[in-house]
Amino acid sequence: DQQVKQxxxxxxxxxxxxxxxxxxxxxxxxDYFLWYKKYPAEGPTFLISISSIKDKNEDGxxxxxxxxxxxxxxxxxxxxxxxxxxVYFCAASDNAGNMLTFGGGTRLMVKP
Amino acid sequence: DVKVTQSSRYLVKRTGEKVxxxxxQDMDHENMFWYRQDPGLxxxxxxxxxxxxxxxxxxxxxxxxxxxxKKERFSLILESASTNQTSMYLCASTTVSSYExxxxxxxxxxxx
Numbered sequence: 001d002q003q004v005k006q007x008x009x010x011x012x013x014x015x016x017x018x019x020x021x022x023x024x025x026x027x028x029x030x031d032y033f034l035w036y037k038k039y040p041a042e043g044p045t046f047l048i049s050i051s052s053i054k055d056k057n058e059d060g061x062x063x064x065x066x067x068x069x070x071x072x073x074x075x076x077x078x079x080x081x082x083x084x085x086x087v088y089f090c091a092a093s094d095n096a097g098n099m100l101t102f103g104g105g106t107r108l109m110v111k112p
Numbered sequence: 113d114v115k116v117t118q119s120s121r122y123l124v125k126r127t128g129e130k131v132x133x134x135x136x137q138d139m140d141h142e143n144m145f146w147y148r149q150d151p152g153l154x155x156x157x158x159x160x161x162x163x164x165x166x167x168x169x170x171x172x173x174x175x176x177x178x179x180x181x182k183k184e185r186f187s188l189i190l191e192s193a194s195t196n197q198t199s200m201y202l203c204a205s206t207t208v209s210s211y212e213x214x215x216x217x218x219x220x221x222x223x224x
Contacts, residue, residue, distance in 0.1 A: 009152065032211050043116070043202055043215030044155070089154055093211050098143060099170075100213060102154040
């Protein structure tokens with residue numbers, strides 16, 4: 001059973017609007033969460049992270065929100081740009097050898 | 113900048129062949145990982161290594177083995193390739209004190 005789930009395989013957004021990507025997890029031992037972005041034919045690149053002691057972390061146009069009671073995190077991109085079109089993976093760690101458990105990914109398409 | 117390189121971007125092999133995928137990182141990272149990426153399944157951990165000559169099984173080690181003779185190099189071996197091992201293979205590395213993994217560009221392996 002997948003411990004990290006991204007229930008939306010794809011999302012389409014108009015340029016300039018907000019993109020919201022969601023992620024749910026089941027393992028209550030997870031204490032650190034990351035978002036990665038992946039373009040075709042490239043490896044994933046780190047985007048933003050959040051520790052379980054926080055509920056929000058912001059970096060420019062990207063904000064990650066964590067709701068521990070709901071075991072849910074979300075990535076907000078404002079404003080969305082065509083260059084943001086990629087597959088986004090959320091990942092979680094329970095501090096066991098800094099291994100990551102990844103979700104299935106959400107393909108974001110930002111239309112000009 | 114951290115650089116993780118993988119020996120091939122694309123490989124086509126026949127069923128039953130022995131396949132070697134190599135990964136090299138230039139940042140003196142202790143930990144290295146091999147994942148495979150399949151649509152809808154995200155990244156799944158095959159093996160990881162936290163030191164030279166040390167290895168640990170990930171979530172899907174069956175049909176694979178690994179070798180780490182030098183700190184900067186981590187090899188994935190498919191002992192007898194099968195068609196269900198057709199996938200994108202991604203290598204990553206990180207330090208012991210970080211959750212953020214740095215990924216190589218990936219190898220798209222097709223087994224016919």
